[in-house]
Amino acid sequence: TDPFPLDLGEWRAGVPMVFASFAVGNELAGTPGATVRLKVDATLTLGTDHNVIAETRTGNAKNVVMVGAHLDSVPEGPGINDNGSGAAAILETALQMRHLPVRNKVRFAFWAAEEPGLLGSDQYVEGLSAAEKDKIRLYLNFDMVASPNYAYKLYDGDDSDAEGSPAGPPGSAQIEKQLAAFFDRRGLAHVGTDFDGRSDYGPFIAAGIPAGGIFTGAEGVKTPQEQALFGGTAGVAYDSCYHQACDTITNIDATALDVNADAIADSVARFAVNTTAVP
Ligand code: PHE
Ligand code: ZN
Ligand code: ZN
Ligand code: ZN
Known part of the structure; x- marks a missing residue:
């Protein structure tokens, strides 16, 4: 057997996508008895982007374990917690995979254009044939893991x-x-979070593919119960720099990143050798 099942020379770019995003500002001004004015400013951005997909050379191609994180950020900031954290954690997991003889094929996805509306993952899932979809046993998503x-x-x-x-x-x-x-x-404590499709797992669950993942919180506010479980500060956002210029390298909790990188590697390694728990 190949002792180095993952060859990161095998990177291949996804299908390019063209996307448009709109920023619209409305100004409504009226004086009683006068005509109402409506002003609309619109800016249109067009772009092309690529998903990056890499998979293990070995492993059962009829039983694919997918792991993904988005690589883009919002234009307002560098996106280090959102989502440098998830992308770095799955990249390190991919690198460590060389120590593990896989039984299933493990496919890593670095998604493009999540922020304008899950465009990369959506295009990927849309582009799969029914036969290809059937082979994907499960999808793991990591978006913001070091808030x-x-x-x-x-x-x-x-x-x-x-x-x-x-x-x-x-x-x-x-x-x-x-x-x-x-x-x-x-x-360590853990809590549940809405499985509502607010990240790249959305297109997968819409296609009926089982999914899961870890999230450390975005603009939401920590509850007193969560402060008791995890420390930190109740009444304050999980990530006060969410989608802002201050989402830099200082906007990372090193403990959370370390724990979650281990959790990701643990879960990927287990599913790489055995997916029988997932029907
Ligand atoms: N997808 C959101 C973003 O990138 C963050 C998010 C992840 C929200 C997971 C909820 C659950 O901005
Ligand atoms: Zn975001
Ligand atoms: Zn994100
Ligand atoms: Zn649950």
Whole structure:
């Protein structure tokens, strides 16, 4: 067997995509009895971008484990927590894969253009044939895994702990359980988070592919219960620099990044050798 199953010389670019985004500002001014003025300013951005996909040379091609993180940021800032954190963690996992003889094919996706609306992952899933979709056993997503005021949030695939979020495709609950087991073994708390399609797993669950992932929080505010579980500061956003210029290298919690990188590697390695837990 090949002792180095992942050859990162095998990078291939995805299909280029063309996208448009609009920024629209409305100004409505009226004086009683006078005509109402409506002013609309619109800017249009057009761009081309590429997903980057790499997969293990070995492993059962009929049983593909996919792992993804988006590589783009919003134009307002460098996007280090969102999503340099997830991209770096899956890249390091890919590099460490060389120590693991895989049984399943593991495919890493670095998505383009998540921020304008999941364009890269959407295009990828749209472009799969029914046969290719069938071979993807599960999808793991990592978007924001080192928030400065973090909580360990697992996508609520079993719909048991995050309110108002729909359950994922069958198998998503088992993915959540496997991620939860990692935190349990370390004696670390975890909570559920809405499985509502707000990141690149959305197109996968819409296609009926089981999915899961970890999230440490964005613009939402930490609760007192979460402060008791994870430390940090209740009443403050998980990431006060979310989508801002200050999402720089100082906007990372090193402990959260370290723990989550380990959780990601643990989960990928387990699924790389065995996916029988996921129907
Ligand atoms: N997708 C959001 C972003 O990139 C962040 C997010 C991730 C929100 C996961 C909810 C759940 O801005
Ligand atoms: Zn974002
Ligand atoms: Zn993101
Ligand atoms: Zn749950």
